[in-house]
Amino acid sequence: MSRLQLSVTTQSLRLAQPFRISGYVFESADVLVVTLDDGVHRGRGEGAGAYYLGDDLAHMRSEIDRTRDAIEAGPTREELRAILPPGGARNAVDAALWEFEAARAGQPVWALAGLASPPPPIVTTFTVSADTPEAMAAMARGYVGAKSLKVKLTGELELDLARVAAIRQVRPDVWLGVDGNQGFARADLDALVAGLVTHNVSLLEQPLARGREAELDGYRSAIPIAGDESLLSLADLADAKGRFDVVNIKLDKCGGLTEGLLMAAEARRLGLGVMVGTMIGTSLATAPGFVLGQIADLVDLDGPTFLAQDHTPSVVYADGTLYAGPEVWGSGMATAA
Incomplete structure (x- = not known):
């Protein structure tokens, strides 16, 4: 795969109303958005991490920063599993690679994933x-x-x-x-x-x-x-x-x-x-x-x-x-x- 340009942005998502679970109340959610681009094809992905693991926005950013060179080298999705550990950062990059690969292949993601027909509701x-x-x-x-x-x-x-x-x-x-x-x-x-x-x-x-x-x-x-x-x-x-x-x-x-x-x-x-x-x-x-x-x-x-x-x-x-x-x-x- 050709060398990619990686860009990262963050968003704070406001909830319509507080959301309560055992031991935690959410009023907003921070997410990281990754874009991979070779000048012709683009892929995007979003990661939220897992709050109970300390996988927050700062942690996701640091994971991306330390592996930027390896990501921009254009790894396969399987190679990405060895570059980044499980978590929100890898989720965002993985999704971006899926969409990028689909654009480059001229096939929708569902076809790359091995589904036999367009996915229904x-x-x-x-x-x-x-x-x-x-x-x-x-x-x-x-x-x-x-x-x-x-x-x-x-x-x-x-x-x-x-x-x-x-x-x-x-x-x-x-x-x-x-x-x-x-x-x-x-x-x-x-x-x-x-x-x-x-x-x-x-x-x-x-x-x-x-x-x-x-x-x-x-x-x-x-x-x-x-x-x-x-x-x-x-x-x-x-x-x-x-x-x-x-x-x-x-x-x-x-x-x-x-x-x-x-x-x-x-x-x-x-x-x-x-x-x-x-x-x-x-x-x-x-x-x-x-x-x-x-x-x-x-x-x-x-x-x-x-x-x-x-x-x-x-x-x-x-x-x-x-x-x-x-x-x-x-x-x-x-x-x-």
Whole structure:
């Protein structure tokens, strides 16, 4: 590959309203945007990092700065996995390489990823952030047309079950999953799972803190358990079987679509379900996840819906589905910077 010009910008994305999960409240999100350009073809990518790993804007910038020469030398996406570690910086560069490669090949990204046909809209979950049961029920009711909801819990067992009950009462029609965001103790699980079964909940995501995965050894849950923070990248999947039923792949954790596809293949080999999730970001960050979502069992790609203002052109949310058209990212058209 010819030598590339790398440019990096940052953006602070304002949220439409505060977003609460276990132990954290978001009011804005900082992202890093990478552009790679050879004078004829251009590729773009966005990374948000993972706040709980210290992978913030400053860290992502420093990772890009220390590897700038190697990136501008025009590595393959596989070579990039050895240049940058998993995280937001690699995610942004990886996405830029995908779009650049698509433009140079004159093929859309979906074709480069091995999909047989143009990707159709996919059902995505919409997230209900933690609040009072009444407020969360109102939020769930407001997702008109949603087919799938994910409920953020905080590790407060009785309150969390009241939250789920309130949502299920007003939305008996939807698939429902919950996300513990590492907020629970192993001693909570029996009561938590029993309560979730009562309300027809189909997925329990990351109930225990990262580092406590061994406490799930031998645990038999009536609801599939997904690993998120516990399963950051391909290397973490070696110990996933027997502890988790589903792998939640987030490109900001694993370092991009290239590794995300490898993780999906390994999850399938291990007999685990595949979920694709996202950090808060714009449509530019969501579009690579949309490609991965075509081969996933569960899709949780509602990041742009939390923003006061998204990019234009943007992904489209309609009737509970997500569609990322080629005009958003990865069209395969030569786009000179």
